[in-house]
Amino acid sequence: MEIRKICVLGAGVMGHGIAQVCAQAGYQVNLQDIKDELVQAGINKIRKFLAGGVERKKMTPDEADTILNRIEGMIDLKEAVKDVDLIIEAIVEDINIKKDVFKELDQICSADTIFASNTSAQSITEMTMATKRPGKFIGMHWFNPPQLMRGIEIIVHDKTSNDTLNTMVDLCKKLGKETGVCKDSPGFIVNRLIQIWYNESLNMFDEGIAEPPDIDTALKAGYSFRMGPFELRDMVGMDVALASTGTHYRELMREQFRPPRCLIMKVKAGELGRKTGRGFYEYKSEA
Ligand SMILES: NC(=O)c1ccc[n+]([C@@H]2O[C@H](COP(=O)([O-])OP(=O)(O)OC[C@H]3O[C@@H](n4cnc5c(N)ncnc54)[C@H](O)[C@@H]3O)[C@@H](O)[C@H]2O)c1
The missing domain is CATH 3.40.50.720 (NAD(P)-binding Rossmann-like Domain)
Incomplete structure (x- = not known):
């Protein structure tokens, strides 16, 4: 067609x-x-x-x-x-x-x-x-x-x-x-794999192991990633991110997909990322 x-x-x-x-x-x-x-x-x-x-x-x-x-x-x-x-x-x-x-x-x-x-x-x-x-x-x-x-x-x-x-x-x-x-399967190919990476990054922040800029910088500088997980979460939008990991958690029933606390709290606070001007970082001109 x-x-x-x-x-x-x-x-x-x-x-x-x-x-x-x-x-x-x-x-x-x-x-x-x-x-x-x-x-x-x-x-x-x-x-x-x-x-x-x-x-x-x-x-x-x-x-x-x-x-x-x-x-x-x-x-x-x-x-x-x-x-x-x-x-x-x-x-x-x-x-x-x-x-x-x-x-x-x-x-x-x-x-x-x-x-x-x-x-x-x-x-x-x-x-x-x-x-x-x-x-x-x-x-x-x-x-x-x-x-x-x-x-x-x-x-x-x-x-x-x-x-x-x-x-x-x-x-x-x-x-x-x-x-x-x-x-058809939760997360298709890429999101199913990348979700685990996101969640472990946010869990590290929740556990007080490192701050978002440190985790982002370490990955970008260490592995030449273009963006870190917190920058990406801000770009994707916290509401979309929570819905996504929540679906993986419910449907695949695996602990690594459990939504991290900081992600839940960001959604409750309306700090959805770039689209609201604040997420893990602040975006003064984009709100
Ligand atoms: N944000 C990402 O990085 C990303 C990446 C890949 C896929 N997606 C998927 O793309 C879709 C959109 O995500 P987004 O990030 O662009 O969300 P968004 O919130 O930026 O935009 C969604 C838009 O849909 C509009 N909308 C709501 N109900 C509507 C309706 N009944 N008819 C027409 N428009 C309606 C809203 O007004 C809003 O402007 C979601 O399914 C999301 O999971 C998002």
Whole structure:
């Protein structure tokens, strides 16, 4: 199947970046969120990112405008999914909200439209069951920030059709990304492995063994990691992180996935990371 037009649901941390990558590859994109100010905030972030590219002479101002013009922001769900071949869902990491949205979409979209979820840790199978299009449902797990990270995990469940899988792998290639394909399972490939690393880092902080800057610096300097676990937690968002490790803990029933206390407390305090201006670090200009 050929993908011509894409709808991205959710203009937050991931959605705006996914929309930008698709537009950069030449696709028409509808970017939808529940409030106009959220849509505009996402589009402004794309504008800023592209302006940085123009400044660094990676693209001309005309090229940046062309990319931006391929993205249409909207809040009306029906309008956003009209005539699209693929919906990439990047809304809040709440399985019930995601299922409700997919159920509604199933009723308003053409039977040919592929549904893809960018969930970090929720079950693709469970979301599929909210629809009547098992063959056209798939996981498409991007990494943060989508504009810079090269990989995408493609997650199939028992009834994902080969055509849908091939279409998505082919699309990822056209987006300039490399894919790892796996079966539906908590955390897929990367998050299942990386979750243990995050949790041990945060546990070390909880146990008073080292402070976040020391752990981050030791890993960056010692192993040439680009970012440390606390910087990454701030970038991902504490609420998303807690939901993710909580799901692993419940579904895989292993102690190494138990949410660390400092992560729970950060969520309770509303210190969600960069998006609220404070997490393990402070971000004065980004809140
Ligand atoms: N943050 C990351 O590093 C990361 C990485 C990979 C995958 N993900 C996954 O991507 C998804 C989005 O995460 P995020 O970090 O971008 O979250 P976010 O909170 O930054 O953005 C979510 C957006 O979805 C919007 N939204 C909520 N309900 C909606 C609805 N019914 N319809 C349309 N929009 C709705 C919110 O208003 C918000 O703007 C989650 O499933 C998350 O697990 C996140």
